[in-house]
Amino acid sequence: MNAETITAEGHHSERSFLANLLRMRETGLIAIILVLFIVMSFASPYFLTWVNMRAMTMAFAVEGIVVIGMTILLISGGIDLSVGSVTALAMVIAGWLFLNGVDPWVASGIAIACCTGVGAIMGFFVTRVGLHHFIVSLAIMVIARGICLLGTGGRPLGLYTLPPEFKFIGQGSLGPIPLVIVIFVVIVVAFDFLLRRSTMFRKVFYTGSNERAAAYSGIRTKKVVFLTTTLCSGLCGFAGIIYMARFGSAQPTFGIGMELNVIAAAVIGGASLNGGTGTIFGAILGTVLLSVVSSSLALLDVSVYWQDIIRGSILLAAVAIDHYFHKRTR
Amino acid sequence: MNAETITAEGHHSERSFLANLLRMRETGLIAIILVLFIVMSFASPYFLTWVNMRAMTMAFAVEGIVVIGMTILLISGGIDLSVGSVTALAMVIAGWLFLNGVDPWVASGIAIACCTGVGAIMGFFVTRVGLHHFIVSLAIMVIARGICLLGTGGRPLGLYTLPPEFKFIGQGSLGPIPLVIVIFVVIVVAFDFLLRRSTMFRKVFYTGSNERAAAYSGIRTKKVVFLTTTLCSGLCGFAGIIYMARFGSAQPTFGIGMELNVIAAAVIGGASLNGGTGTIFGAILGTVLLSVVSSSLALLDVSVYWQDIIRGSILLAAVAIDHYFHKRTR
Amino acid sequence: MLLQISGVSKSFGAVHALSGVDFGVRAGEIHALAGENGAGKSTLMNIIDGILQPDDGRILIDGKPVKIASPTEAQRLGIGFVHQEIALCDDVSVAENIFMSATNISKSFLMDYAGQRRKAGQVLARLCDIDPATRAGDLSISSQQLVEIAKALTLDCRILILDEPTAALTEKEAQLLFGIMRKLREQGIAIIYISHRMVEIFDNCDRVTVFRDGRHIVTHDVADIGPDDVVNAMVGRKIETLYPDKLTDPATDTLLSVRGLGDGARIHDVSFDLRRGEILGIAGLIGSGRSEIVKGICGLEPAPEGEIVLAGKTLRRDEYRDAIGDGMVYLSEDRKGDGVFLEMSIASNISALRPEQVAGRFGLIDRKREFAQAEALGKRLNLKCGSLWDPVSSLSGGNQQKVAIAKMLSVDPRIIFLDEPTRGVDVGAKAEIHRILRQLASEGVGIVVISSELPELIGLCDRALVVREGRISGVVAGDEMTEENIMHLASVMDAERVTANEKVGQ
Amino acid sequence: SAQDTLRCEPGETYTMNVMVSSHPYWIPVYQGFKQAAAAFGCETTFSGTPDYDISKQIASFEQDMVKQPAGILVHPMQSDPFIEPINRAMESGIQVATFAADSPNSNRTAYVTSDNLAESKFAAEEIVKQIGENAEYAVLENPGQSNHDLRVTSLISYMEDNYPDMKLVGRQATNQDSNAAYRATASILQANPNLGALWIPEAGSAEGAVAAVLEADADVLVMHADITPTTLEHIREGNIHMAINPNQGVQGFMGFMAVFMAAHSDVFDPFNDYKTSGYNPMQFPYIDNGFSVITADNADSFDLNTYMEGRDTN
Ligand SMILES: Nc1ncnc2c1ncn2[C@@H]1O[C@H](COP(=O)(O)OP(=O)(O)OP(=O)(O)O)[C@@H](O)[C@H]1O
Ligand SMILES: Nc1ncnc2c1ncn2[C@@H]1O[C@H](COP(=O)(O)OP(=O)(O)OP(=O)(O)O)[C@@H](O)[C@H]1O
Ligand SMILES: [Mg+2]
Numbered sequence A, B: 001m002n003a004e005t006i007t008a009e010g011h012h013s014e015r016s017f018l019a020n021l022l023r024m025r026e027t028g029l030i031a032i033i034l035v036l037f038i039v040m041s042f043a044s045p046y047f048l049t050w051v052n053m054r055a056m057t058m059a060f061a062v063e064g065i066v067v068i069g070m071t072i073l074l075i076s077g078g079i080d081l082s083v084g085s086v087t088a089l090a091m092v093i094a095g096w097l098f099l100n101g102v103d104p105w106v107a108s109g110i111a112i113a114c115c116t117g118v119g120a121i122m123g124f125f126v127t128r129v130g131l132h133h134f135i136v137s138l139a140i141m142v143i144a145r146g147i148c149l150l151g152t153g154g155r156p157l158g159l160y161t162l163p164p165e166f167k168f169i170g171q172g173s174l175g176p177i178p179l180v181i182v183i184f185v186v187i188v189v190a191f192d193f194l195l196r197r198s199t200m201f202r203k204v205f206y207t208g209s210n211e212r213a214a215a216y217s218g219i220r221t222k223k224v225v226f227l228t229t230t231l232c233s234g235l236c237g238f239a240g241i242i243y244m245a246r247f248g249s250a251q252p253t254f255g256i257g258m259e260l261n262v263i264a265a266a267v268i269g270g271a272s273l274n275g276g277t278g279t280i281f282g283a284i285l286g287t288v289l290l291s292v293v294s295s296s297l298a299l300l301d302v303s304v305y306w307q308d309i310i311r312g313s314i315l316l317a318a319v320a321i322d323h324y325f326h327k328r329t330r
Numbered sequence C: 001m002l003l004q005i006s007g008v009s010k011s012f013g014a015v016h017a018l019s020g021v022d023f024g025v026r027a028g029e030i031h032a033l034a035g036e037n038g039a040g041k042s043t044l045m046n047i048i049d050g051i052l053q054p055d056d057g058r059i060l061i062d063g064k065p066v067k068i069a070s071p072t073e074a075q076r077l078g079i080g081f082v083h084q085e086i087a088l089c090d091d092v093s094v095a096e097n098i099f100m101s102a103t104n105i106s107k108s109f110l111m112d113y114a115g116q117r118r119k120a121g122q123v124l125a126r127l128c129d130i131d132p133a134t135r136a137g138d139l140s141i142s143s144q145q146l147v148e149i150a151k152a153l154t155l156d157c158r159i160l161i162l163d164e165p166t167a168a169l170t171e172k173e174a175q176l177l178f179g180i181m182r183k184l185r186e187q188g189i190a191i192i193y194i195s196h197r198m199v200e201i202f203d204n205c206d207r208v209t210v211f212r213d214g215r216h217i218v219t220h221d222v223a224d225i226g227p228d229d230v231v232n233a234m235v236g237r238k239i240e241t242l243y244p245d246k247l248t249d250p251a252t253d254t255l256l257s258v259r260g261l262g263d264g265a266r267i268h269d270v271s272f273d274l275r276r277g278e279i280l281g282i283a284g285l286i287g288s289g290r291s292e293i294v295k296g297i298c299g300l301e302p303a304p305e306g307e308i309v310l311a312g313k314t315l316r317r318d319e320y321r322d323a324i325g326d327g328m329v330y331l332s333e334d335r336k337g338d339g340v341f342l343e344m345s346i347a348s349n350i351s352a353l354r355p356e357q358v359a360g361r362f363g364l365i366d367r368k369r370e371f372a373q374a375e376a377l378g379k380r381l382n383l384k385c386g387s388l389w390d391p392v393s394s395l396s397g398g399n400q401q402k403v404a405i406a407k408m409l410s411v412d413p414r415i416i417f418l419d420e421p422t423r424g425v426d427v428g429a430k431a432e433i434h435r436i437l438r439q440l441a442s443e444g445v446g447i448v449v450i451s452s453e454l455p456e457l458i459g460l461c462d463r464a465l466v467v468r469e470g471r472i473s474g475v476v477a478g479d480e481m482t483e484e485n486i487m488h489l490a491s492v493m494d495a496e497r498v499t500a501n502e503k504v505g506q
Numbered sequence D: 001s002a003q004d005t006l007r008c009e010p011g012e013t014y015t016m017n018v019m020v021s022s023h024p025y026w027i028p029v030y031q032g033f034k035q036a037a038a039a040f041g042c043e044t045t046f047s048g049t050p051d052y053d054i055s056k057q058i059a060s061f062e063q064d065m066v067k068q069p070a071g072i073l074v075h076p077m078q079s080d081p082f083i084e085p086i087n088r089a090m091e092s093g094i095q096v097a098t099f100a101a102d103s104p105n106s107n108r109t110a111y112v113t114s115d116n117l118a119e120s121k122f123a124a125e126e127i128v129k130q131i132g133e134n135a136e137y138a139v140l141e142n143p144g145q146s147n148h149d150l151r152v153t154s155l156i157s158y159m160e161d162n163y164p165d166m167k168l169v170g171r172q173a174t175n176q177d178s179n180a181a182y183r184a185t186a187s188i189l190q191a192n193p194n195l196g197a198l199w200i201p202e203a204g205s206a207e208g209a210v211a212a213v214l215e216a217d218a219d220v221l222v223m224h225a226d227i228t229p230t231t232l233e234h235i236r237e238g239n240i241h242m243a244i245n246p247n248q249g250v251q252g253f254m255g256f257m258a259v260f261m262a263a264h265s266d267v268f269d270p271f272n273d274y275k276t277s278g279y280n281p282m283q284f285p286y287i288d289n290g291f292s293v294i295t296a297d298n299a300d301s302f303d304l305n306t307y308m309e310g311r312d313t314n
């Protein structure tokens, strides 16, 4: 045992940039995505075009916002199956209010607040009543969907009368770059930074890693879990509003099955279902991976019946490779 | 420290029957179901009819078999999102083989074996590669669904030419009682007994409760997890065959969303998502509860838009009440 | 030689936990294994039990080389192991936990719950009175440790490994355990006994082996050497004094004053004063409520009755945060359960109590400052680790304990409550911790120590409260602070109860 | 007299049973069903299961039977599983007809549906008319849902048979998910710069597809089946060329007629063997409810929300 006492200067100094990169949680994932990009750019001349990149990014940008909320919630030790329903709920509430004469910005604010409220209700059942996130969010998923249906009579709301400056959120561009992508990147960078650096979010890691030890460190773990649950629903609400601006409609059935996609992205990106680990950067890479696979299959015009099989296999392979990478470098 | 705590074996200690009943894990649930029955029998004259009871039981009997597999898997600390796809896979494989001239019994055997094999693959990725059940079964869910679509070209296979003695499994009756219900009850009783009393299944509890402790005691925890994963898929395969016999067709899109229903039933019945606890009896009560709620809402002609809201709320209330009950009596 | 290890090496990444170790145990001996934290003791035991595989070297049993691939294999070879870290299945009964191995290899199809409970009752009766039907998760840490021991005793083994079994036990249970160990020795069983308590080694063991830095240093008959030699071999230098000097002239001003503390159930009417500059001990038997009292003071568990005055100010005690805010911190006895974040880095464990301290502007954590804090405290406590960014799970038990203590010290507390602070810590570090505690006390920090190791309590503390069944049954200080006095105060009534129980049992 | 016979007794009830009961498709169907019932003084109920689950739909069908309505108009989620329940209902005196999906091997008296083949034939002809018979087209689809499958496969085979120079360049599953449709369409547009037309068998995917087409600023003819307020607006604005919508109201109205007539078949004594063979004389093997073509000109009549004003969904 030659480990000197406190040899730990290691991380900042001696190790090289490359060594650090190799030890990073996300390296395996980046490698997989790179391989995919290289293969695809040979397979299809359209793949590496600006327009295709833009379209691919647009396809995951809004869902990516939900992935952020889910990742933070997973880190704190929770899970949320209701993300799809809550996203739809935001669309429906805002759309309904707008159709009833409320200013769309105000309507959106109210909708996001309602979604946050739904998160607070889940948080209440988890932290105060003591139920498991899985089952609470499952119930809320069903209830929120019911409210969507009730509020719309099951019919999509057509919102083409939304003012253009509102639609701009979802459809506009800043120069060549769609606003949606700008919003997405800003949120990702902000949350990635906060999660890595802020004391506030550090408590999320402590809580998810060992709730009792966190409580014994004076952290209000219930409050932390309550807040992450609420944040996740709030981000869903925000995503719902962007979807509404983008598609100009509010669909009560929007987002069915979204939860599995979102959780898969976060997990591929290194978030643990047992809490305590995960990064925003990784989760977004997970989203990118899943999305690139889907887009590539479409671009190559793979038979629909094969697509599921290929997507599932790539998902499995990605986590397996990543796991192997991570185990080796640690 | 004289508080004797009810552990699984506690049911047959000295305490009086009533006291034992009150302390049982399932008491809260039984109470909720009883209340529901009483309310419903006043609310609808059709509720307490033999035909309605039969229809309700038929609606959950086959899914109940899947619930058993899921409960055992949950106890061992796993989870399986692929149950719906794997059930459909059994139907598709058996149906396809039958249409290609294979004897239906042989075809069924092969189909169940294939599903068990799918479970073994999942078990491999979980125990050997070290991935999480959630993500592995998610990938398998997608892949199995893809295989179903590929095998059928997306169209249901009509199997009305199945021989009557085969259809008898799904459509026949022993006296007034449908064979499906008889099979279901036999399986439930058998697994409930095994899980409570057999040394083999006790290891499942140990593994789920604390994998390290179990491993230190010489239990091959990986083997246990592998077997519970395989068992769950095998039971899905079995359920798929019964469905096929009952419906006389094989639908590639069968069982979408089944996983959440099945997990909800097991959790309502006291299975922990963290492993280590759960009973078959409780899980079946959970299934009964969910099923009775659905049937009652349909019977009362509740507006579809309200049904989701009510179902979700009852789910939430049921777990909350049960949790409260359980906390108090422990 | 019943068990012979030769040339075994094991590395974890860059850390060489064992390098070419030789070690042998005879049938019918109690063989002590000593060494600093991180010397590789548990690693070797894990190899013997098949939990880890050696990189190199051989294991021989009865002179025949064996390959131990898993605990199952080890069990078959007759190896029983009480782990340093408690590992019980919380959700099942004590009886089932005790007979888990038996269940595993049982040929019978059905569980014999009644028989298991009866037999578990018999085994437990030799150690303590724990109801075998209790859910294991409902037991206190020390009771769980007893269950672990009982579990190993039921194994039909030829080699029994005990890795710091007494770390969480009080004298009474420890003595019972030693009695049992001696009986087993007479039956020809080989026992490997790991402990940091020299007294235990010299009172009970036949031979002692010392490891240092993953190497075998010496093996001696206990009769031939003295504790100082062992310590010397362990740390490579002489430990001058295990306990620092005590306070010579006790101050009279009160730092903390507890009046009538109670929770209506487990603790009643607890009143005491903590004076400036003193180290106050709390003694008592397992389950006497020592931990409860301290947690009650800190607001970690509700104790609505009574009041607590810190430096003249009555505290509100809604939650533990308030206590931390007031400068009171609590080091838990359950290190793994509520002491450390196993999967997180050492540095972020140490900063957990107040991450704001290592944050710069806007509440953003400054990794350099976090690192510097961890480095400073780690040095002070002589922490042995690879990198400070490694997860705590990669540390040896004693070093994890040091991380937990470093966490407490990181916030410059006014009062520190330490529940079994030196549990699993080696002699050198223990002396170091004692020295630090004394130094802190002299700087005006209030120190309250709960310890089940009476020599430590007596050696370290200026005064000690004795707790019995949730009440303070006496205070001892100065020359009155003897093991006899403390045991007497702690157990008068308890002794009666135990005998009564034994009668019922027969 | 006949007029008295063709009226309901007080309390005579007809039920419409569906799966995924919250789907907006059923709304106009049930309105037609109700309007027909009102004309004959009958009562109606709407039932089924909110889930996409055959067991649950069968359970709800059997629960309908418990209440002994005069007739049930059912949309069987799968054909064969419904054979036995439908026959049992018929035996207990409840008349059953199917709509939008059939159970041909059961004893149901009638089947009312849209002619998906006619729809896609019309769509194919329209596409060829607009972009010529030597062009590229793509389809989105929703595998596993039979009527959607039929709309896609029949269009493709119609093209193959009649316009062999039409080239199918993309075929993507989007499962009624607008975001998936956005992604798939964007990729198809990338891979096929010369794409001329896009055929989509339902409206949910159309919403996402149009967004992608607009974003890529591509000159692609979009046509789809069914309608939502958003695609309706796209039709008004010319982003979608046209939509083909089954006449749901006729479907419901004729569906009611089918069960009602079967329940009142005593007014009818046809020239066949029904008396000796024991089946219901009122048999309609197939009723086509027809479809409408929605373009910018007539779009205003297809706003479901406007239509439902002042009407009750149940
Ligand atoms: N899983 C692991 N990963 C990395 N390093 C490890 C791991 N397990 C042990 N080590 C290292 O191996 C060395 C020996 O640890 P071990 O647990 O055997 O010490 P020990 O002698 O039992 O100490 P203690 O008295 O503190 O229990 C330590 O430096 C420890 O950090
Ligand atoms: N959550 C709990 N529920 C019920 N009883 C408890 C609980 N926690 C502790 N106890 C019991 O309360 C009593 C006091 O426990 P406590 O841990 O304070 O004792 P202690 O004196 O610190 O002894 P030790 O820590 O050595 O066991 C014990 O009998 C313990 O088993
Ligand atoms: Mg150790």
Ligand SMILES: [Mg+2]
Binding pocket: C290, C291, C292, C333, C419
């Ligand atoms: Mg204690």
